[in-house]
Amino acid sequence: MSQPLLSVETINAGYGLVSVLHDVSISVMPGEIVCLIGSNGAGKTTLLRTISGVLTPASGSVRLDGADLTGAGTKAIVRAGIVHVPEGRRLFAGLSVRENLLMGAYLRGAGTPEVRRDLDRVLATFPRLAERASQDASTLSGGEQQMCAIGRGLMAAPRLLMIDELSLGLAPKVVDELVETLAAINKSGTAILVVEQDVATALALAQRGFVLDTGRIVASDSTRALAESPEIQKAYLGAELELAG
Amino acid sequence: MLALQILVNGILLGGIYASIAGGFSLVWGVLNVINILHGSFVVLGAYMAFFAYTLLGIHPYLFVPIAALLLFAIGLAVQYAIVNRVIDAPVLVSLTLTFGLTLFLDNVMLNAFKADFRKVNLRPPLGIIDVSDYLPAIDIIVPVDRLASMAFAILLVALLYWLLRRTSIGRAIVAVRMDRYAASLMGVDTRIIFAVTFGIGAAMAGAAGALLSPIFPISPLASTAYLGKAFVICILGGLGSVTGVLVGGVALGVLESFGAYIFGPEHSLTLSFTLLILLLIFRPTGLLGKRGFI
Numbered sequence: 001m002s003q004p005l006l007s008v009e010t011i012n013a014g015y016g017l018v019s020v021l022h023d024v025s026i027s028v029m030p031g032e033i034v035c036l037i038g039s040n041g042a043g044k045t046t047l048l049r050t051i052s053g054v055l056t057p058a059s060g061s062v063r064l065d066g067a068d069l070t071g072a073g074t075k076a077i078v079r080a081g082i083v084h085v086p087e088g089r090r091l092f093a094g095l096s097v098r099e100n101l102l103m104g105a106y107l108r109g110a111g112t113p114e115v116r117r118d119l120d121r122v123l124a125t126f127p128r129l130a131e132r133a134s135q136d137a138s139t140l141s142g143g144e145q146q147m148c149a150i151g152r153g154l155m156a157a158p159r160l161l162m163i164d165e166l167s168l169g170l171a172p173k174v175v176d177e178l179v180e181t182l183a184a185i186n187k188s189g190t191a192i193l194v195v196e197q198d199v200a201t202a203l204a205l206a207q208r209g210f211v212l213d214t215g216r217i218v219a220s221d222s223t224r225a226l227a228e229s230p231e232i233q234k235a236y237l238g239a240e241l242e243l244a245g
Numbered sequence: 246m247l248a249l250q251i252l253v254n255g256i257l258l259g260g261i262y263a264s265i266a267g268g269f270s271l272v273w274g275v276l277n278v279i280n281i282l283h284g285s286f287v288v289l290g291a292y293m294a295f296f297a298y299t300l301l302g303i304h305p306y307l308f309v310p311i312a313a314l315l316l317f318a319i320g321l322a323v324q325y326a327i328v329n330r331v332i333d334a335p336v337l338v339s340l341t342l343t344f345g346l347t348l349f350l351d352n353v354m355l356n357a358f359k360a361d362f363r364k365v366n367l368r369p370p371l372g373i374i375d376v377s378d379y380l381p382a383i384d385i386i387v388p389v390d391r392l393a394s395m396a397f398a399i400l401l402v403a404l405l406y407w408l409l410r411r412t413s414i415g416r417a418i419v420a421v422r423m424d425r426y427a428a429s430l431m432g433v434d435t436r437i438i439f440a441v442t443f444g445i446g447a448a449m450a451g452a453a454g455a456l457l458s459p460i461f462p463i464s465p466l467a468s469t470a471y472l473g474k475a476f477v478i479c480i481l482g483g484l485g486s487v488t489g490v491l492v493g494g495v496a497l498g499v500l501e502s503f504g505a506y507i508f509g510p511e512h513s514l515t516l517s518f519t520l521l522i523l524l525l526i527f528r529p530t531g532l533l534g535k536r537g538f539i
Binding site for chain 2: 052054077078079083084092094095099102103104106107109110156
């Protein structure tokens with residue numbers, strides 16, 4: 001088995017005196033889509049924040065392709081190739097869609113040919129952003145904002161794209177569209193770690209999943225095995241199965 | 246004709262005011278720091294221009310970029326070494342800090358330069374333009390020094406706008422203003438952006454000081470008056486937008502000109518603060534009524 005792209009080992013992290021994550025270990029292989037599921041308050045966002053360097057773990061390590069990035073800070077971590085698309089999109093209001101996308105390439109310099117090529121590519125991936133490129137980003141619809149946030153992340157040319165709450169507040173049709181686009185982005189070589197409250201969507205998108213519960217990893221397997229596991233069905237898919245039945 | 250003359254005087258004054266308020270508004274908007282030091286930075290820039298002219302013979306208008314650079318360095322250092330320590334504290338803490346720093350700087354200037362009012366007396370003076378020489382129907386005069394200072398001041402504000410909207414660092418400043426957390430996820434080092442922003446604010450103050458050195462008396466005691474004007478302009482125009490600074494600056498300039506004519510020049514400061522209080526009561530969002538992003 002090849003070396004993992006991202007490996008998080010026995011992380012303990014939290015805010016001040018409140019510890020949220022307890023001995024959390026996850027990994028993402030090159031070219032893989034991995035999902036992180038769990039209920040509210042389980043620590044999913046805290047885990048992403050620790051990986052992206054917003055939080056420094058009390059113990060444990062974060063490695064990208066073997067290189068230790070623990071506590072390196074967001075700047076070094078973005079530069080190394082990990083990008084965190086935050087929950088709630090958090091686009092820069094007052095800046096146009098194009099300016100938002102360029103902010104994603106902040107560390108690469110806005111004028112370089114590579115950045116211009118990536119901008120064209122992102123606009124080609126999301127044609128609706130191309131139509132609205134000079135529009136204030138805060139005027140976009142929810143789905144378009146998520147596209148812009150993902151596009152902004154891609155502008156950093158990441159090796160690993162982390163998306164917090166992909167589908168939250170979006171119409172099912174938009175979510176399907178995003179899932180398709182992410183699969184295409186993944187095919188072109190970018191590994192993806194996605195936090196998703198809609199477990200059915202998460203399991204359909206990803207190849208492998210981790211289940212986080214009150215700060216601990218309680219299950220990890222292929223998404224197929226997770227979907228068939230009675231505990232997962234009971235805890236996370238129960239309501240939906242009843243509805244579907 | 247008199248009303249037109251007063252209006253022209255007010256617009257000339259207002260353009261210069263806009264450059265005083267630009268940096269103050271930027272720092273307030275981006276850092277959420279009410280920089281009490283701003284007025285002292287204006288005075289420091291004016292003193293630098295005064296000594297550059299009297300000792301070295303450098304024309305104040307040519308000295309504007311030098312004043313901006315020197316004040317940029319001072320502002321950058323003050324922010325990075327001192328103000329950054331309290332940047333996440335409530336706004337009152339940084340206000341108190343910059344208030345302390347301004348007492349320090351004002352007293353250093355008092356000690357070094359004395360409280361005498363000084364002024365750059367340009368030799369030869371720039372004179373006046375009598376508009377009726379060109380348009381006989383319009384009987385007003387325009388002092389050339391004020392006209393030139395206003396033109397440079399508006400150029401400065403336009404430069405600030407260009408910097409914020411068309412450059413990578415400017416985009417990062419706007420991004421940090423809008424969402425610090427999201428900006429840091431893009432790899433933006435917010436501490437450095439804060440320091441650069443504070444530096445740009447100080448540079449604007451220094452440049453404004455150099456521009457007004459041939460027009461207004463220079464004294465360490467003037468710093469609070471400049472600070473007060475910056476305050477009123479930000480409230481008038483709406484906080485943190487370049488267009489707001491221009492609108493607010495010109496509005497204050499025109500109002501002060503008419504006020505000085507009607508009530509006497511000694512009441513112009515009273516008038517601006519009365520206006521400030523009225524605005525805070527009746528229209529706290531400013532004349533333009535929108536939250537700016539610079």
